[in-house]
Amino acid sequence: MAGNSFGQLFRVTTAGESHGAANVVIVDGCPPGLPLSAADLERDLARRRPGQSRLTTQRKEPDTPEILSGVFEGETTGTPIAILIKNQDAKSRDYEALRERYRPGHADFGYDARYGRRDHRGGGRASARETVARVAAGAIAKKLIATAFGGEVLGYVVQVGDVKAEISEPPTLASVETLPSGEPNLVRCPDAAAAARMIACIDEVRKAKDSIGGVAEVVARNVPAGLGEPVFHKLEADLACALMGLPAVRGVEYGAGFGVAELRGSENNDAFVSDGGVVRTEGNHHGGILGGISTGMPIVLRAAVKPTSSIPQEQRTITREGEATTLTVKGRHDPCLLPRFVPIAEAMVALVLADHWLRWRAIRG
Amino acid sequence: MAGNSFGQLFRVTTAGESHGAANVVIVDGCPPGLPLSAADLERDLARRRPGQSRLTTQRKEPDTPEILSGVFEGETTGTPIAILIKNQDAKSRDYEALRERYRPGHADFGYDARYGRRDHRGGGRASARETVARVAAGAIAKKLIATAFGGEVLGYVVQVGDVKAEISEPPTLASVETLPSGEPNLVRCPDAAAAARMIACIDEVRKAKDSIGGVAEVVARNVPAGLGEPVFHKLEADLACALMGLPAVRGVEYGAGFGVAELRGSENNDAFVSDGGVVRTEGNHHGGILGGISTGMPIVLRAAVKPTSSIPQEQRTITREGEATTLTVKGRHDPCLLPRFVPIAEAMVALVLADHWLRWRAIRG
Amino acid sequence: MAGNSFGQLFRVTTAGESHGAANVVIVDGCPPGLPLSAADLERDLARRRPGQSRLTTQRKEPDTPEILSGVFEGETTGTPIAILIKNQDAKSRDYEALRERYRPGHADFGYDARYGRRDHRGGGRASARETVARVAAGAIAKKLIATAFGGEVLGYVVQVGDVKAEISEPPTLASVETLPSGEPNLVRCPDAAAAARMIACIDEVRKAKDSIGGVAEVVARNVPAGLGEPVFHKLEADLACALMGLPAVRGVEYGAGFGVAELRGSENNDAFVSDGGVVRTEGNHHGGILGGISTGMPIVLRAAVKPTSSIPQEQRTITREGEATTLTVKGRHDPCLLPRFVPIAEAMVALVLADHWLRWRAIRG
């Protein structure tokens, strides 16, 4: 079924579990002639990698991608690109306690209801481990849209717990990855002051054997006007599907988002202006998309990410037989998912844009 | 392309513009043996119908559905169900002024960029008129899931402008459609006191030649555990795609939604309990879905709807040639989209549930 | 499900039964700017129409297409094109005898097994009546490929019973539709001598209350090199699906077809030559397609069509309860399907070519 594939023309199909042999992704539909090597995938895989800081799970995975097909003499050939990423630091013993018990906040029970069984080791297919394949595919999509129309996709954290960032000027990859001091920006929040408070918040919940939620924002720049679809698969609908399909996401909005509820039309409508022949709008309440189709303004999305479900404190739950029990989740988990969520969200946005750009070409040539 | 189709196994394809001859929907994949007649479609079409109260556009459309195929001797046959809904009260002259000018907040410019042309009459395909086809299809989906697993989908308004409802007990269709006084609940808000304030708010913005946004909530009850997909097309992802694909929606959330940003894992995790052999959770922060798969708890979604873009006051914009101009949108428009949004949102949720129920059957028989 | 849709990017979805209210087709993905009116659909609908000669069923259907959407001011808009073709001369009483009995050679039993019910009137969805929708959609595809690359699709009959045509020079629409005498070519066989013998054969089987099979050939000219897919959905695979999905087809071949079994590689390989800078082959054993991709040479396909199953003589069969009985099929049926098969086969070939041309544009721009 299409459950493990995404996209119509730039189409990715993934497979793999947290504690299986490997994760695999096949990217079908990438046009020929795009320069590509494994090195192109490594930057974002490194940004997603576990163990990159004290704020993230300590699982160690080199996440070295092997491109098995679809590239010849340094360029894509137009045939499917298969990428293999082996799992290495899988400590399945940590999970024996989960075989018969449902972790609160996890997919365990639903999986059992759906499949009548589950791979309980680290969540199996339900683990965020599968996002490694998305990030690899997304790196190809990023390169494609950069080549095709100068498209850039950048994510960053705008809220952790009750700490909210003030974004005064357009973030850059540098401001997201590095603090003004030159040190790594562990939470990927371009407001350095807020970043410090976010880190303090995460350190505190970790010590309290707890976890905390947050919000990430993703901006896509230089997207040409005209990408999207009029009805069911509006650009924003496919983007919402992309982000809501990520682990732990509980809400998605774009432009003024939920804030539109309190706005009047005269406030929310962005006036069209001609800026030296280029159509633009005054303000961007519409987040770069109107009626399902891009307007050429920056596309601005936000996703709400819940606090990590796996917490190292005792919680009440039941066994597969329905008996009440308790559970303390072991294994290695991020106390806050947001820092590593950023490259994953970027990947999904890039996949949607690559797909809709190909769809645009199909009808307009 | 798949742009005008929705769903994998319960698949709807729509066609039609605001001021064309008709709207059409083909529902493919409905199992055989479901009792069905045009009367089944009429309740929700009436709830969506323009002109139903002073809060809505005064366009008059009887919206009488004709079932052209797929039903024989009162039951579905398993073959595709085509439904025709003719357009009648299309006053295209109102729209001549739009031929060369882009309405702020509308899809006009994006359409032009995408297609190099547009049907400017009432927005053409971009008009909310197309949702009549969704509501007809959704009525079939509602009947299917009711028959299959007692599924119920109910929407209602929880916010208009800064007026927020307090939902103290589970809303019913009666409480959504009718006030305690017996009068029609014009805003479909089950909190009668809030409803009165919402109506006052809408009356006020209408007099001010303006419009106002809001938030609707949709609850799906009796959905069995196990519906969904693990990765890209998680149940919440398909639901987000469904709702974000509706006109004017700017955000979608479920369960605790954007509120998760400030929660800790120990607060947000819902403990599993056995309730007489049935697995349930204490609390429903997870909104009935974990890891992409339903848990059997009520599915609770919210969508943020922007203020109507078409407002009868002068706004600045540009012509197709890029010259600055102004525009006062004529035609007949809802000052607040929320009351009529409710049945449309219900329809989309029902379509997703019908589709995922068929997908479940495919793998589990 | 995708069962009633065809194509990836130029995508048609049909609905309708033999004796229902109407047949409907939605064409999604047609690029904007193609001049189109109902008149464009009428030529091929007339070629397919029942009652056009003594060789065909005497059912009378005007088959007037109504374009309900997707066309504005004489050109396609890029939004879905819905076409309605009402059924008129449906004499359901003729079919009462079929309610409980399975017609030999018909889908009746399989439908019952699949759906647990069936619309027995004229075969319901299984009737060749549904091909009216394909022909309407195919006419749009023909116009698209003619505009895009001068593509022409022409079908004709090459065998009826044991009468085989000799095709000495490339057939034209004129030679297929009209005899050298100026009279209509009732069997659409461009070899006039064979046509006369085919007509005599059909007249003879009709008088014998029987029916006869045959073979049609379809040629697509001016198709550019490079259309197709390398693996599962090779151009020939999608074409085979298209033709084998037509009623009564029992075999499909292209180029040398089944004749390759007796050929050696040195005979079957067509040498590449450069013809004034254009790559061509000497000979066309490969039928215009190699490895799933068009070569620029004419695409040549053949389909074997079985004798009409409905024959007005007594045949043995069983009832739904499994009791032995006999049946004489009433209603109005073609004694040989080939003449009317020609425009239907052309339509399907055109749909595949339009689809693959859009796919090509997606990857190559």
Add this chain to the structure above:
Amino acid sequence: MAGNSFGQLFRVTTAGESHGAANVVIVDGCPPGLPLSAADLERDLARRRPGQSRLTTQRKEPDTPEILSGVFEGETTGTPIAILIKNQDAKSRDYEALRERYRPGHADFGYDARYGRRDHRGGGRASARETVARVAAGAIAKKLIATAFGGEVLGYVVQVGDVKAEISEPPTLASVETLPSGEPNLVRCPDAAAAARMIACIDEVRKAKDSIGGVAEVVARNVPAGLGEPVFHKLEADLACALMGLPAVRGVEYGAGFGVAELRGSENNDAFVSDGGVVRTEGNHHGGILGGISTGMPIVLRAAVKPTSSIPQEQRTITREGEATTLTVKGRHDPCLLPRFVPIAEAMVALVLADHWLRWRAIRG
């Protein structure tokens, strides 16, 4: 794009080239609970393996499949099954001469036209090497349909050159793989006398530095009535797509096939009879499928396979620049594709049946 995926619900996606690192297949949609290990894939991979006899290419590939995901504790989990098959004996140097020259009968020119480049080593993605992934996936499908409904798919060779087999009794795997003498049946023709003549024919063409075509037949037994679709994706249409999508296939037919052209309806119609409560037909001209839906009778298909295009004798062709040249194809090639075609064709048929069985479950539960 969907070009490298096949199936709606039992969906396979493949990647890999002849001389790349590996071939990969992801099987999505296999229901949970099917016992599965790499050993289940090995029998058919061995039947397809190059170098298995003097009649086949001497390339040596162990073709050891690694299951990377989707199986846990010996059973499928319902999540995607990724299989990796490494390429080992790839002698790319043999192919340098092809970089600038188009092999007659090969996809080389079309690929260049489509992608503007190609991996010339062994045909790249156009090589029959990719069928190794199909056979691995097909082995899973075979096991699924055997478990689900006792389904069996068996292929065999019925023609090589002008040698035609007489199939007097239903072939078995034993009669296909082994001669009455106990020796391996190198051509997989269950008519031992014909097999001997086929082998002689192949030996002769090989010595003549040539190749020869043939016909294979595939029978699917125990398929329940009711699988299929009424219109575009009729069971026979999907089967035709499956087989015509295989390398070198030039024609597909089922039941009476092209023979129907000369039959009358009264001859071709198979009478329904009740055989102890089971509906059967007298005769099987219809090849187990009527109107797109299986009848419960054996499904009988035939595919025409062209003579291998790669022959070790000089042929005329052109360079990429259009200059006339000659070419003698080196590398290791089968003089007749038929013996190894058999397991590949079986795999494709099994994939279609598994897919349609899941589709059936979706609508009938």
